[in-house]
Amino acid sequence: MDFFPALTDDHRAFVMRQPVFFVATAAEGARINLSPKGMDSFRVLDAKTVAYLDVGGSGNETNAHLGADGRITIMFCAFDQPALIFRIYGRGRAVLPQDVEWADLYAQFTPLPGTRQIFVIAVDEVQTSCGWGVPFMTLERERQTLSKYHARQSDAERTEELAGPVASIDGLPVRLGTVLPDRVGA
Numbered sequence: 001m002d003f004f005p006a007l008t009d010d011h012r013a014f015v016m017r018q019p020v021f022f023v024a025t026a027a028e029g030a031r032i033n034l035s036p037k038g039m040d041s042f043r044v045l046d047a048k049t050v051a052y053l054d055v056g057g058s059g060n061e062t063n064a065h066l067g068a069d070g071r072i073t074i075m076f077c078a079f080d081q082p083a084l085i086f087r088i089y090g091r092g093r094a095v096l097p098q099d100v101e102w103a104d105l106y107a108q109f110t111p112l113p114g115t116r117q118i119f120v121i122a123v124d125e126v127q128t129s130c131g132w133g134v135p136f137m138t139l140e141r142e143r144q145t146l147s148k149y150h151a152r153q154s155d156a157e158r159t160e161e162l163a164g165p166v167a168s169i170d171g172l173p174v175r176l177g178t179v180l181p182d183r184v185g186a
Contacts, residue, residue, distance in 0.1 A: 001127060001128070001129045001130075002127070002128050002129075003125055003126070003127050004125065004126045004127075004128075005125060005126075006047035006048050006123060006126070007044055007047050007048075007050070007088075007123065007126055008047070011044075011086065011126060011128075012044045014076070014078070014084065014086060015042065015044055015050075015076055015086065016042075016044070018042075018076045018077075018078070019038060019139045019142075020036055020037065020038050020076075021036075021037050021038075021042055021052075021074055021075065021076045022034060022035065022036050022037070022074070022075045022076075023035045023037055023052075023062060023072065023073075023074055023119075024072070024073040024074075024075070025061065025062050025065035025066060025069070025071065025072050025073075025092075026065060026069065026071065027064070027065045027068035027069040027170075027172060028068070028069065029170065030064075030065065030068070030168065030170035030172055031169065031170055033061035033062060033065060035061070035062065037052060038142060038143070039053075039055065039112055039142060039147075040109075040110050040112070041053040041054075041055070041109070041112065042074075043108050043109065045108065045120075047123075048122065048123045049120065049121065049122060049123060050074065050088060050090075050120075050121045050123060051105060051108070051118050051119060051120045051121065052074075052118070052119050053106075053109045053112060053115055053118055054094075054115070054116055054117045054118065054119055055112050055113070055114040055115055055116065055146060055147075055150065056114045056115075056116045056150065056161055056162075057146065059165065059168070059169060060116075060165060060168065060174045061168050061169065062092075062094075062119060063094045063117065063119075063168075063174050063175055064167070064168035064170075064172035064173065064174045065168070065172065066092045066093055066094060066119065067094070067172070067173065067174070067175055068172050070091040070092060070093070071090075071091060071092075072089075072090055072091065072092040072119070072121055073087055073088065073089055073090075074087065074088040074090075074121065075087045075088075077131055077134045078131055078134065079134060079135065079136060079137040079138070079139075080136065080138075083130060083131035083132050083134060084128060084129075084130070084131045085128070085129045085130070085131040085134065086126065086127070086128055087126065087127045087128075087129075088121065088123055088126050089123070089124050089125045089126070089127070090121040090122050090123045090124045090125075091121070091122050091124065092119050092120065092121040092122070093119070093120055094117045094118070094119055094175055095117060095118045095119075095120055096116075096117050096175065096176070096177045096178070096179075097117075097177050097178075097179040097180065097181045098177065098178045098179045102118070102181075105118050105120065106118065106181065111181070111182060112147065112150075113146075113147045113148075113149075113150035113151040113153075114146060114147070114149070114150025114151075114153075114158075115181040115182075116162060116177050116181070117177060155180060158180055159180060162176060162177040162178070162180070163176060164176070
């Protein structure tokens with residue numbers, strides 16, 4: 001197990017090859033949230049800053065936890081060779097379409113149907129470990145279900161979806177978008 005104060009070029013290359021990552025957050029008095037993420041949604045902005053594009057799903061726990069506590073862990077693991085588990089420890093925040101920095105951040109990503117926010121993480125430390133217990137698996141293809149669901153929505157339906165839920169499953173407040181991501185500046 002090794003620790004690093006920032007991402008190296010090798011770390012960046014590893015991260016960008018991975019088709020899935022996992023996000024873990026927690027806040028005092030709340031459950032731990034652990035969510036798998038896919039799609040082309042993760043970016044290394046620099047050695048001390050990473051971000052991911054968040055698409056609306058069943059909840060918004062990460063937003064609530066980061067608003068209450070800020071701590072976040074991102075984990076990648078290799079399902080091919082060489083074996084590796086890679087964790088990013090940091091402090092995160094939600095950037096919403098109405099925020100001043102949205103346009104510059106959003107330009108770093110390929111737009112995805114159902115985008116609701118970007119989580120920006122200031123990297124405190126990264127960790128690598130062996131990953132020898134992770135099985136070999138291959139990616140067959142990305143699921144299109146969520147993208148198709150969001151692509152069918154009208155602007156009114158998308159706006160309604162952005163308006164809730166207003167709290168996490170543990171009652172923590174969620175900061176909501178008030179502008180559709182692809183309507184900023186339009």
